[in-house]
Amino acid sequence: MSQQVSILRTKLDSAIKGRKQLEHAYKVQVDYLTQFIAKLSLVCKGLDLELDNRLAKYRSTIQKGVDYEQLVPLLEEISKLFKEQATRAETNLKALHQSVDSAGRKLQRQKGLPDDLRRNLRILLTSDLENVKATNEFIPVLTRLVEIYHAVLEKKHQADGGDAIVESTELAQELQNLLSELAFEGESGKRIDSIKQKVSQEFSLSVLLDCCVEIIRIIVETISQERASAQKFLFAINETLSLLQASLMESVKRSSQINSQMEDLNAQIQHKMHTISQDVDEAQNITTLKQLISEKMESLTVDLANKEKLEQQEREELVTTLKEMGERVNKLEKETEQYQERLAEQRFKSLQDSLTQLPNRAAFDERFALEYNTFKRDHHDLCIVVADIDHFKAINDNYGHSAGDKTLQVVAKALKKAIRVTDFIARFGGEEFVLIMPHSKLEQISVPLEKLRRSVKAIPFKFKQKAVTITISFGATQLKEGDSMQEAFDRADEALYQAKNSGRDRIVLKN
């Protein structure tokens, strides 16, 4: 009898241990998924804002601990979001389609279009554009559209008489500004750099138009490369998610089957335990009691053995599911790494200041070097200006750092809005901005700088319910023969120093 009790205790102990192992295995599985979703949300960051938010939310929900079964609808929702992402990509394609179409239709409405051009344009807009199914297929259509545009321009030029090359330094400068914001790395980067060089030397409309086509081509190629790799990656994620979901479903189904068997067994054990105590109460003598208990013990031992078998089965199935899921997640991780490598290759070089969205110091250095080289070759007029917000430290100190940040953003926006299209502005660092003003003499820039100074001063800042006026000081110089870049910059900086020392909120020009 005591031997049977001891066997029973051992069985019970092992059942408890088994349960603990099972719980641990569940935890491992949930951790696996949590990790997976965390990685997924990081990799997919930037593809779609809503997707980012939802994945972050899921991640935190899962980390707080949810039931295993609840993961199934969560995964379903994530799959749905991925599908929506693909639909959105299609919508973007449609929008691109529409804008090319409307540009073409505008051109069609031009008067005096030669017949052959009009025919070409009609074919382009009706059949060619209709056949475009992917972003990169826009390249030939756009190229031809620009060619037609070019031909119209030539025609107009001939009609106006004269055969001089039409030049536009203004368009060249605008293109330079656009290019400053477009910095690709790798092969595309080299192509963009050579366009930058070209645009800094040649201003003929026909060259500028060719450059426009080439820029469009680079952008579209890069977008479509990225799109293709993102699409491939999304397909892989979708597939893995579906497989994971199927595994989970299967595992949940099996586990609920085992659970119901387990519940029956538990009820059976409970019932037997109950009848043992009844039998004990009702037993007439010790011999019958011994016999009764011994029988019940034997049957209980069988039940516990069955229970252990069931739990063992559940454990084994869980281990298999875990292994399968592990393999799938590993495969996905490898694809993720490859995708990230590809993205890193195509990544934009960081040339934009994240706080103010203006070009940053690196963009300024690149642009200044380009303008400086053109200045040395062509001896055109070139001014450089350093601007600094007055008493900016006091804004941080009195109203907090975030008020300071907001001030920088608002001032940057006002400056960007007030400069001429051909001027270039960047955030040099802290509360300092730099301007490059090509084709301007020093005596000509007072007026536009005055406009900048006044527009900053007129911003109605309000901190802690108090109206605050913010001013800005400028130091400017014109590049001289023999100047190095550093010498010119230092001279503008000295001028700024003088502006600060003579009362701030002013412009000092230094020859």
Ligand SMILES: Nc1nc2c(ncn2[C@@H]2O[C@H](COP(=O)(O)OP(=O)(O)OP(=O)(O)O)[C@@H](O)[C@H]2O)c(=O)[nH]1
């Ligand atoms: N909020 C915020 N503050 C910044 C940032 N970058 C620099 N600063 C702060 O800008 C302040 C600049 O202060 P100072 O160089 O003493 O000059 P100032 O107070 O503007 O005075 P003057 O230039 O002499 O008129 C420092 O306190 C920096 O910490 C930024 O990105 N955000």
